[in-house]
Amino acid sequence: MARHLGCLLHMQDEDREKEGRKKRGRSSFYCWHLALQRSVRQKVKDIVQGALFPEAGLDNGTGHAGGAGGLVVVREISLFSYCESCLLPFSIQCHVGYVPSGQRVVGLSKLSRVADVFAKRLQDPQRLSDDICAALQNSINPAGVAVALQCWHIQFPEVLRCNPNPKHLSKSDMQGWVQASVCSSSGVFEVKGNSFWNDFLALLKFRGINLEGGSKSCFPVQSWCPSRSLEVPLCNGHSTKSPNNGKVSSKPGHAYAAMVAAVTSILYSLGEDPMRKELIGTPYRYVQWLMNFKSSNLDFKMNGFNLGKLCLHKTGDVVNSQCHIHSVLNLPFCSQCEHHLLPFHGVVHIGYFDEEEGKHIERSIFQSMVHYYGCKLQVQERLTRQIAEAVHVVFRRGVMVVVEANHICMISRGIEKVGSSTATIAVMGQFSTDPAAKALFLQTISNSTASGG
Amino acid sequence: MARHLGCLLHMQDEDREKEGRKKRGRSSFYCWHLALQRSVRQKVKDIVQGALFPEAGLDNGTGHAGGAGGLVVVREISLFSYCESCLLPFSIQCHVGYVPSGQRVVGLSKLSRVADVFAKRLQDPQRLSDDICAALQNSINPAGVAVALQCWHIQFPEVLRCNPNPKHLSKSDMQGWVQASVCSSSGVFEVKGNSFWNDFLALLKFRGINLEGGSKSCFPVQSWCPSRSLEVPLCNGHSTKSPNNGKVSSKPGHAYAAMVAAVTSILYSLGEDPMRKELIGTPYRYVQWLMNFKSSNLDFKMNGFNLGKLCLHKTGDVVNSQCHIHSVLNLPFCSQCEHHLLPFHGVVHIGYFDEEEGKHIERSIFQSMVHYYGCKLQVQERLTRQIAEAVHVVFRRGVMVVVEANHICMISRGIEKVGSSTATIAVMGQFSTDPAAKALFLQTISNSTASGG
Numbered sequence: 078m079a080r081h082l083g084c085l086l087h088m089q090d091e092d093r094e095k096e097g098r099k100k101r102g103r104s105s106f107y108c109w110h111l112a113l114q115r116s117v118r119q120k121v122k123d124i125v126q127g128a129l130f131p132e133a134g135l136d137n138g139t140g141h142a143g144g145a146g147g148l149v150v151v152r153e154i155s156l157f158s159y160c161e162s163c164l165l166p167f168s169i170q171c172h173v174g175y176v177p178s179g180q181r182v183v184g185l186s187k188l189s190r191v192a193d194v195f196a197k198r199l200q201d202p203q204r205l206s207d208d209i210c211a212a213l214q215n216s217i218n219p220a221g222v223a224v225a226l227q228c229w230h231i232q233f234p235e236v237l238r239c240n241p242n243p244k245h246l247s248k249s250d251m252q253g254w255v256q257a258s259v260c261s262s263s264g265v266f267e268v269k270g271n272s273f274w275n276d277f278l279a280l281l282k283f284r285g286i287n288l289e290g291g292s293k294s295c296f297p298v299q300s301w302c303p304s305r306s307l308e309v310p311l312c313n314g315h316s317t318k319s320p321n322n323g324k325v326s327s328k329p330g331h332a333y334a335a336m337v338a339a340v341t342s343i344l345y346s347l348g349e350d351p352m353r354k355e356l357i358g359t360p361y362r363y364v365q366w367l368m369n370f371k372s373s374n375l376d377f378k379m380n381g382f383n384l385g386k387l388c389l390h391k392t393g394d395v396v397n398s399q400c401h402i403h404s405v406l407n408l409p410f411c412s413q414c415e416h417h418l419l420p421f422h423g424v425v426h427i428g429y430f431d432e433e434e435g436k437h438i439e440r441s442i443f444q445s446m447v448h449y450y451g452c453k454l455q456v457q458e459r460l461t462r463q464i465a466e467a468v469h470v471v472f473r474r475g476v477m478v479v480v481e482a483n484h485i486c487m488i489s490r491g492i493e494k495v496g497s498s499t500a501t502i503a504v505m506g507q508f509s510t511d512p513a514a515k516a517l518f519l520q521t522i523s524n525s526t527a528s529g530g
Numbered sequence: 531m532a533r534h535l536g537c538l539l540h541m542q543d544e545d546r547e548k549e550g551r552k553k554r555g556r557s558s559f560y561c562w563h564l565a566l567q568r569s570v571r572q573k574v575k576d577i578v579q580g581a582l583f584p585e586a587g588l589d590n591g592t593g594h595a596g597g598a599g600g601l602v603v604v605r606e607i608s609l610f611s612y613c614e615s616c617l618l619p620f621s622i623q624c625h626v627g628y629v630p631s632g633q634r635v636v637g638l639s640k641l642s643r644v645a646d647v648f649a650k651r652l653q654d655p656q657r658l659s660d661d662i663c664a665a666l667q668n669s670i671n672p673a674g675v676a677v678a679l680q681c682w683h684i685q686f687p688e689v690l691r692c693n694p695n696p697k698h699l700s701k702s703d704m705q706g707w708v709q710a711s712v713c714s715s716s717g718v719f720e721v722k723g724n725s726f727w728n729d730f731l732a733l734l735k736f737r738g739i740n741l742e743g744g745s746k747s748c749f750p751v752q753s754w755c756p757s758r759s760l761e762v763p764l765c766n767g768h769s770t771k772s773p774n775n776g777k778v779s780s781k782p783g784h785a786y787a788a789m790v791a792a793v794t795s796i797l798y799s800l801g802e803d804p805m806r807k808e809l810i811g812t813p814y815r816y817v818q819w820l821m822n823f824k825s826s827n828l829d830f831k832m833n834g835f836n837l838g839k840l841c842l843h844k845t846g847d848v849v850n851s852q853c854h855i856h857s858v859l860n861l862p863f864c865s866q867c868e869h870h871l872l873p874f875h876g877v878v879h880i881g882y883f884d885e886e887e888g889k890h891i892e893r894s895i896f897q898s899m900v901h902y903y904g905c906k907l908q909v910q911e912r913l914t915r916q917i918a919e920a921v922h923v924v925f926r927r928g929v930m931v932v933v934e935a936n937h938i939c940m941i942s943r944g945i946e947k948v949g950s951s952t953a954t955i956a957v958m959g960q961f962s963t964d965p966a967a968k969a970l971f972l973q974t975i976s977n978s979t980a981s982g983g
Contacts (some may be wrong), residue, residue: 132909132911147911147915147955147956149911151950153949154950182911185937185939185952186937275969276972279973279976280932280953280955280972283979284951457638458602458635486638487638487639496606496608499602500603500605500733501602515729516732519735523736526736
């Protein structure tokens, strides 16, 4: 991380850049922004113009097939964008509908290409939806356009930690993500008394997509980004547990100011105006996110958590009592990939043979351990090994750890493999020589996954 | 199509190309192929070399966390490739596992990048799997590599038509697709008595992926491509119904020979050896596929099918009897996108008000109609409108048609939006003025989708 931030600082310190910025000031940014908008408009036109196909029989009269009744909907276009509030990527399922007119249709793939142009920038779900809708309306000039987005934003480790099972997360299929749904519409979709909007929702429903309430403003998304809720600390009671939090929450010292300035200079380089009201505070929030992963090697101490002094409790709930294998499943974590400085997140499953029958460690201790090893710059393979080794210090007979994670770098970088997920295994002691024990623990995880646990 | 084929012929007729081919002959192709293999090996090395990260603690000893027990699996990488038997794209869910050794791990995204290198060429599932496995083993040099692929090949309209619900299709989640699962392994995954292969399968199971039997050769894929089954005509009884079939099945005349030669020249241009044993017959099979979509405007006649002469049967099974709306749902079709010459396929739902209570048309007639309008160069919007207009000739009171389709051009071209699907609506008569009727029909489709119909 030091190298990465050094690079940021280098960018920030470049005198030429600094001078240029002073001279340009606010108004030249406005010009830049206009130029950017013009270039985007041109890009959208280029995409769409080559793919407007004449299609006889598409007149505007209602009641003609392919006319005003001829709704066309492309569903479940997978995209990602960047949160303008914290600079982290967020996932999107985009649904676009339009009603052709003027005897022409647009190539279907162009709908997702246009959506992608607006997604590949700093965004907020509602503005993204509005941008896509307006661009398609202006470039295709159809009878109307409808856009619905389902967006998922990764949760901050702080929020997960203070409130491991927050109720507002249960709405999402993606465990630990914040979900927001937004819609935009134009033309016939806005006319009261016709059913275009309802038809659009009905076609989404075929794919199991139920937009809440079915109204055009499906979901309020003010401050959906979890960084916003951290500005008014959610969890005072817990903040003393992690000293680095306290530092970030309080007025940042010189080091943080330099980081904030560095991120601000990156925004400049991206052609954004850091003074745009939505972006004020964004560099600070991104630094706040990064500092979540400040390594314990520097100044992080796990208050009172010492594996050598773990209390062992007697208990009755031995899982798989035949083999004396204890299972602690689905411990959530959020980590930061050290190759890309992008988050990866998921769950940890821990299995261990107990030393003495009926003794085990509380789940909360395992959760703290997962947080301790996860919440830093990491790679998944090392995280898996480190947790296994830590547990092995206490349970010498045998330990097995399985980590399942989604890597944002797999989604938001070149290859864009949205659905993929990575699993890693580490085994110690008896698990490495006893295939039956390994298989039994894997089956336990499988069963818990099947039951939605 | 004429223009497209003209282009093919032009390519084929280029004297320079022809002369070059004669001179090079068979042996220079072999050299080409070797050069191609070398360039691919270099490409894989370039991808992997920059992403081999040193990772302490990864020793080869069994029983050490991150050592030989440290299985790493990336699941559900969405890819597509091209069938070497018929040149059509096929979809892939790729699962890759490896056991790190030599104190290093590979960047996770590189596993899918390497898989993609081998997918973007003419392939057969088993060879693709073997290629990926060998490339990863050679470039990363880990303790072992495991690869499992689930592949889906679009069904040919001929097969669908002769046998609308073939039993071997029910294994696939993708209606109307042929599925094959294949696996490859190296190193520790091949050693008898250890459990790496079973661990790999267990981690896939967490995501609901059950590879049949769990053995390393999951599924025999000889002639998985439906074009192979057409070579020994499956459906003699039906062949008289479509005169163009007969032509293709018999010795092709001059026109088809020219097309076959044109496709052969495309294979040359792709750097392939058309004499490679797997590719012999491929140009012919591709032409056979294309000729499925020969437009009825040329010489196709629907034997005895005339909308004006449709028999109306009295029946009791009136759906939604209150409104007298009949629903004919989930009629499969396969069509050819006229913008990209790539297939799109899906289902058609037809709703209509009956003229006289209790009278309707048989489902098979609707299926023939869908085949008639679908099986040609088309766009989805037009297909929807044409079916609605055709039904409206008989049922003047009101017709509504919904078409849901997956477009191969959306999957296999630049944007690669694998999960997306397109829905279109056309309404005629009362459906265009009666939102309640429209909503009721849409709800009927929704219910049938929910019940897996």
